[in-house]
Amino acid sequence: DIQMTQSPSTLSASVGDRVTITCRASQSISSWLAWYQQKPGKAPKLLIYKASSLESGVPSRFSGSGSGTEFTLTISSLQPDDFATYYCQQYNSYSLTFGGGTKVEIK
Amino acid sequence: QVQLQESGPGLVKPSETLSLTCTVSGYSISSGYYWGWIRQPPGKGLEWIGSIYHSGSTYYNPSLKSRVTISVDTSKNQFSLKLSSVTAADTAVYYCARNIAAAGKFDYWGQGTLVTVSS
Numbered sequence: 141d142i143q144m145t146q147s148p149s150t151l152s153a154s155v156g157d158r159v160t161i162t163c164r165a166s167q168s169i170s171s172w173l174a175w176y177q178q179k180p181g182k183a184p185k186l187l188i189y190k191a192s193s194l195e196s197g198v199p200s201r202f203s204g205s206g207s208g209t210e211f212t213l214t215i216s217s218l219q220p221d222d223f224a225t226y227y228c229q230q231y232n233s234y235s236l237t238f239g240g241g242t243k244v245e246i247k
Numbered sequence: 248q249v250q251l252q253e254s255g256p257g258l259v260k261p262s263e264t265l266s267l268t269c270t271v272s273g274y275s276i277s278s279g280y281y282w283g284w285i286r287q288p289p290g291k292g293l294e295w296i297g298s299i300y301h302s303g304s305t306y307y308n309p310s311l312k313s314r315v316t317i318s319v320d321t322s323k324n325q326f327s328l329k330l331s332s333v334t335a336a337d338t339a340v341y342y343c344a345r346n347i348a349a350a351g352k353f354d355y356w357g358q359g360t361l362v363t364v365s366s
Contacts, residue, residue, distance in 0.1 A: 141309065141310075172350070174352040174353075176293075176353075182358075183342055183344075183356035183357065183358055183359055184293065184342075184353070184356060185356075186352060186353065186354050189352045195354070227292065227293055229293075229295075229352070229353070231348070231350045231351050231352060232350065233350060234306045234349050234350050235295075235306075235308060235309055236283075236295040236298075236308075236350065237295065238292055238293040238294070238295065239292070240292045241292045241293075
């Protein structure tokens with residue numbers, strides 16, 4: 141299985157901050173990476189796919205980058221609605237795996 | 248608008264089989280895409296369980312493969328999960344979701360259903 145490692149596991153930030161979350165794959169996954177946002181008690185929501193493509197309806201303050209084994213999710217100006225947990229997911233192989241999650245908390 | 252809804256018992260006894268069904272509306276399963284199950288233990292991260300195509304072709308998480316069966320009923324626009332020999336470690340919120348491809352992103356999700364394994 142391809143292992144996905146996210147860092148940090150928790151991030152404290154303020155409204156308006158630029159936030160960056162990192163996801164590393166245990167082997168190259170080309171650009172086959174998605175990012176999800178999950179709020180308490182809710183299902184995950186797809187934000188980014190193919191490493192940098194923004195899902196329809198997702199605000200442009202979210203962006204993704206990277207290829208191979210290292211990827212980042214950036215929120216350019218953190219909004220109150222963005223406090224949540226974020227997960228990466230690789231789909232380079234038929235055995236799909238998620239990162240452990242990054243919780244973005246209010247500072 | 249594609250919608251998915253999980254249903255099934257919220258409590259299962261240890262060693263028994265967990266059974267859940269996902270009903271899809273707003274899209275015909277027969278039209279394509281894969282359909283998957285993902286779970287999330289309380290306070291923990293997401294784990295993919297497996298996915299199925301309308302033809303019945305399946306892909307499973309290797310760590311669960313020996314206990315998992317996913318099936319599809321296109322006439323009812325539903326797909327189902329069976330997980331055998333459950334233990335407390337299988338207690339989780341179970342989500343169904345549309346999987347763009349066998350190796351793909353999940354673009355539509357159900358709300359999730361909590362299944363507790365306890366005697």
